[in-house]
Amino acid sequence: MPNGHVTGVFDAQGSNYQAICSCGWLSSLSFLEEVDLLRAIHAHEVSVFGDRR
Known part of the structure; x- marks a missing residue:
């Protein structure tokens, strides 16, 4: 398994x-704030790889 996932953030509809992640994960919600989506991406990474602090 790779050390990280390649993710992309896209404009979905309007604002x-x-x-989407290279592992096949796709956010199931459209987020109004990009920062909320970045939190969801981080939660996805922690659930896959654990907390690496």
């Missing part, structure tokens, strides 16, 4: 954003 909404969605994300």
Whole structure:
């Protein structure tokens, strides 16, 4: 398994954003704030790789 996932953030509809990951994960919600989507991407990474602090 790779050390990280390659993710992308895209404009979905109007002012909404969605994300996709190279592992096949796709955000199931469109987020109004890009920062909320970045939190969802971080939660996805922690759930896959654990907390690496």
